[in-house]
Amino acid sequence: EVQLVESGGGLVQPGGSLRLSCAASGFIFSDRYMDWVRQAPGKGLEWVGRIRNSANSYTTEYAASVKGRFTILRDDSRNSVYLQMSSLKTEDTAVYFCARSTSNWDDMLENWGQGTLVTVSS
Amino acid sequence: DIQMTQSPSAMSASVGDRVTITCRASQAIDNYLTWFQQKPGKVPKRLIYAASSLQSGVPSRFSGGGSGTEFTLTISSLQPEDFATYYCLQHHSYPLTFGGGTKVEIK
Numbered sequence: 054e055v056q057l058v059e060s061g062g063g064l065v066q067p068g069g070s071l072r073l074s075c076a077a078s079g080f081i082f083s084d085r086y087m088d089w090v091r092q093a094p095g096k097g098l099e100w101v102g103r104i105r106n107s108a109n110s111y112t113t114e115y116a117a118s119v120k121g122r123f124t125i126l127r128d129d130s131r132n133s134v135y136l137q138m139s140s141l142k143t144e145d146t147a148v149y150f151c152a153r154s155t156s157n158w159d160d161m162l163e164n165w166g167q168g169t170l171v172t173v174s175s
Numbered sequence: 176d177i178q179m180t181q182s183p184s185a186m187s188a189s190v191g192d193r194v195t196i197t198c199r200a201s202q203a204i205d206n207y208l209t210w211f212q213q214k215p216g217k218v219p220k221r222l223i224y225a226a227s228s229l230q231s232g233v234p235s236r237f238s239g240g241g242s243g244t245e246f247t248l249t250i251s252s253l254q255p256e257d258f259a260t261y262y263c264l265q266h267h268s269y270p271l272t273f274g275g276g277t278k279v280e281i282k
Contacts, residue, residue, distance in 0.1 A: 088271075090219075098211075098219065098262055100271040116270045117176075150218065158207055159225035161266045163216045 055079040055164045064168030065141055069173070074138040075151030075166055082132040086154040088162060089125060089136050091147035101149070106157050111135065111166060119145075139173060141173045177201050177265050181274035187282040190263055194250040196277045203243045208240035210239055211249045214259045214275075220263075220271060253279070 061073040070175040075087070086109075101116040104125040113125050124137040134151055148168040154161040178201040188194050197210065202230055206226035211219040221230045223239035231282055236251040248258055263274040 059266045088273075098213075098264075098273045100273065103271075114269045153184075158266060159228075161209055161224070161271070162219075162264065163218075163221055163224075163230075167218055 055144070055153070056155065057164060057166030059149065059151055059166045059169040062149065062171045064172045064174065066175050067141060067143055067173055070137070070139040071141065071171060073138070073149055073151075073169055073171070075136075076136045077132045077151075077153070079090050080153070083129040084155075085097070085124075086153045086156060087127060087134040088154055089134075089164070090150045090152055090165075091145075092150070092168075093144070093147040096147075099147075105155070106156065137172070140170075141151065143173050146173045147171060176270055177204060177268060177272055179263055179265050179274040181261075181263055181277050183223065184241070184275060185278040185279060185280065187280050188253050189282045190253055190255060192253045192282075194253050194257075196207075196279075197246070198219060198241075198263035198274050200244045200246075200265055200267075203250075204241065204243045204265045207265060207267040208246050208271045209264045210237075211262045211264065212257075212259045219262065230240045247275050255281075 058076045058077045088103045105112050122140045127134045150168045152162040152165045181198045182197050190233045208226045210223040227239045238249045240247045260276045260278045
């Protein structure tokens with residue numbers, strides 16, 4: 054069974070940093086692209102970014118709203134993906150989900166974790 | 176960026192109704208479109224990928240269609256468990272972008 058479990062959310066002050074983790078199991082993690090998606094309270098879904106697999110040099114893509122502030126990393130030996138967030142703003146308050154995708158352009162975001170809440174507030 | 180416009184943003188329907196939700200892309204995206212269902216407090220669930228392929232385990236009353244710039248999600252006979260918010264996602268080019276969502280409520 055595919056499982057994705059996020060952790061690391063919490064309350065952080067504006068301008069602060071936080072690192073989210075997503076632990077994966079039940080599939081060959083190293084083959085997959087991994088995405089982060091967020092949802093502000095009462096709002097819709099927003100794609101945050103992606104990290105590709107080793108075959109694609111672990112390259113990354115980001116939404117404009119987080120580019121330069123957020124970094125996606127992965128550790129295939131730990132079956133984990135991370136979202137390093139810095140210079141946090143109040144508008145980054147959201148539930149953050151990790152999701153698994155493939156390298157096929159027509160097969161994205163098949164499975165999601167339960168999400169972890171990040172609150173940016175003073 | 177490609178903008179995804181969903182319509183309607185909300186709707187009321189009765190059990191047994193046929194429901195159609197539309198998603199329009201600001202430019203052609205071939206068939207690189209996915210539909211998700213999200214119930215309150217729950218994780219989004221993939222229903223349809225590649226515009227018209229039914230995700231394994233999803234009831235056959237759900238279907239997707241379209242290509243290019245206009246896409247539809249159809250529920251042939253609405254069931255009580257289908258009351259939820261539905262989102263489309265384009266993955267033709269970066270950044271990936273979601274539609275604003277369609278909330279399907281009980282009439």
